[in-house]
Amino acid sequence: MLINPHSFPPHLRPILAVLLACLACLSAALAEPLPPKPDGYLYDPAHWLDPATADSISRQLETNERASSNQILVALIPALPENTALEDFCFRTFQFWAPGQKGKDNGAVLFIFQKDRRARIEVGYGLEPVLPDGLAGSIIREKIAPALKENDPAGAVRAGVSAIIQATRSEYKGTGQTNADNFLQRHPALTAALVGILLLMLAIWSHTGDTVYQRAGRFVFYNIFDLFRLILFALLSGASGGKFKGGGGRSGGGGASGSW
Amino acid sequence: MNNKLPLLGCLALLVMGLFVAGIGGCTSYNGLVGKSEAVDKQWGQVEAAYQRRADLIPNLVKTLEAQATFEKSTLTEIANARSSINQIRLAPGQVPDEAMMAQFEKAQAQMSGALGRMMAISENYPQLKANEGFRSLSDELAGTENRINMERLRFNDAAQVYNTSVKRFPASIVAGIGGFHPNAYFNSAAGSEKAPEVQFNLGQPKRAEAQ
Numbered sequence: 001m002l003i004n005p006h007s008f009p010p011h012l013r014p015i016l017a018v019l020l021a022c023l024a025c026l027s028a029a030l031a032e033p034l035p036p037k038p039d040g041y042l043y044d045p046a047h048w049l050d051p052a053t054a055d056s057i058s059r060q061l062e063t064n065e066r067a068s069s070n071q072i073l074v075a076l077i078p079a080l081p082e083n084t085a086l087e088d089f090c091f092r093t094f095q096f097w098a099p100g101q102k103g104k105d106n107g108a109v110l111f112i113f114q115k116d117r118r119a120r121i122e123v124g125y126g127l128e129p130v131l132p133d134g135l136a137g138s139i140i141r142e143k144i145a146p147a148l149k150e151n152d153p154a155g156a157v158r159a160g161v162s163a164i165i166q167a168t169r170s171e172y173k174g175t176g177q178t179n180a181d182n183f184l185q186r187h188p189a190l191t192a193a194l195v196g197i198l199l200l201m202l203a204i205w206s207h208t209g210d211t212v213y214q215r216a217g218r219f220v221f222y223n224i225f226d227l228f229r230l231i232l233f234a235l236l237s238g239a240s241g242g243k244f245k246g247g248g249g250r251s252g253g254g255g256a257s258g259s260w
Numbered sequence: 261m262n263n264k265l266p267l268l269g270c271l272a273l274l275v276m277g278l279f280v281a282g283i284g285g286c287t288s289y290n291g292l293v294g295k296s297e298a299v300d301k302q303w304g305q306v307e308a309a310y311q312r313r314a315d316l317i318p319n320l321v322k323t324l325e326a327q328a329t330f331e332k333s334t335l336t337e338i339a340n341a342r343s344s345i346n347q348i349r350l351a352p353g354q355v356p357d358e359a360m361m362a363q364f365e366k367a368q369a370q371m372s373g374a375l376g377r378m379m380a381i382s383e384n385y386p387q388l389k390a391n392e393g394f395r396s397l398s399d400e401l402a403g404t405e406n407r408i409n410m411e412r413l414r415f416n417d418a419a420q421v422y423n424t425s426v427k428r429f430p431a432s433i434v435a436g437i438g439g440f441h442p443n444a445y446f447n448s449a450a451g452s453e454k455a456p457e458v459q460f461n462l463g464q465p466k467r468a469e470a471q
Contacts, residue, residue: 255403255406
């Protein structure tokens with residue numbers, strides 16, 4: 001109601017228009033070109049990695065979250081936006097993607113900037129003790145940069161991810177689940193109960209007699225059964241399978257950068 | 261009887277008004293407490309980042325002193341910066357006032373400059389660059405400089421949120437009564453000027469060499 005121009009006196013409307021225009025300009029200027037939130041563990045918009053490697057990296061990182069609850073991501077970015085500092089870009093992207101569980105802050109992102117020939121491992125607060133800057137720097141220097149020099153991004157990412165996972169895996173205990181798991185995956189007992197009820201319904205109502213009432217009852221319950229089945233399938237489909245959902249972890253700018 | 265009714269009405273309105281104002285006052289007081297605590301907490305993070313850097317310096321200096329030929333002038337510069345930082349006595353757990361903040365920032369900026377120059381000079385020492393211990397230390401230092409910048413940014417954000425609510429009417433009345441004062445900011449312009457100066461690409465060959 002406040003922004004409805006007709007609620008303003010006519011002589012004030014130009015002022016309102018100018019104010020709104022300023023606001024629009026300001027928000028456009030503040031809109032930063034950050035990469036969108038990824039729906040998988042590997043963000044590779046330019047398909048730099050071959051599909052087989054991309055798949056195995058994603059699965060490795062998903063398994064890692066199930067085992068340790070750490071959220072480690074790989075971001076292969078074609079080029080750093082102009083007039084942007086690498087550290088600043090990585091920090092803000094980390095803040096936006098929010099890998100790591102809330103409170104544990106156990107996330108890390110391996111950034112590789114293809115065109116700029118630079119890389120950074122940004123480490124969340126919670127992983128700083130096991131992945132200190134010195135180690136992050138040596139992973140870049142010894143594992144990632146040499147492979148990239150050989151023009152082998154798949155090897156670089158594989159070696160980098162393995163080194164990061166190895167350093168961080170024993171810090172936290174996983175729950176066997178990921179943040180992207182859906183409701184039924186998170187509640188396996190409930191899923192089993194629902195399936196059990198479904199089968200029971202089927203068993204009972206397929207063995208009733210053949211009176212008019214029983215047939216009517218069967219008709220009604222078949223439909224209920226069908227509805228039930230549909231809901232269950234809807235809940236089960238969209239099972240996570242390599243999907244990633246940030247847990248709200250934070251970084252304090254820890255990590256290391258390097259080039260090749 | 262009849263002429264008492266308006267009086268009662270006025271009284272009821274007054275009581276209701278006081279009640280609403282009281283609730284409003286309490287909420288904005290609680291809001292201010294929360295925001296002030298967020299600022300204090302973030303100040304702790306800033307101090308921790310600076311402390312982390314201070315803790316790195318003895319080891320760095322030791323490694324550099326082991327290099328017989330290393331320029332002593334930068335080491336003296338670092339020692340000077342250290343003593344001027346140590347002279348500043350900040351009240352623990354409390355955000356310093358504007359004058360103190362400026363002094364703190366100046367001393368820390370002096371240290372950033374000295375460390376930046378030291379790292380730039382160390383580029384010329386191949387033995388240093390090959391030393392794994394020194395490389396790891398310089399990674400830690402680069403990471404810490406980055407942490408300092410980020411925590412400062414977050415501090416300024418938190419301070420801005422708090423200061424805005426301290427100054428904005430009607431919470432400003434509550435702030436006045438409750439003794440909430442606006443916090444000092446970091447001069448982020450000076451900080452960001454300093455930040456890119458400290459470039460550590462140690463141990464990585466320059467791009468021209470690599471290609």
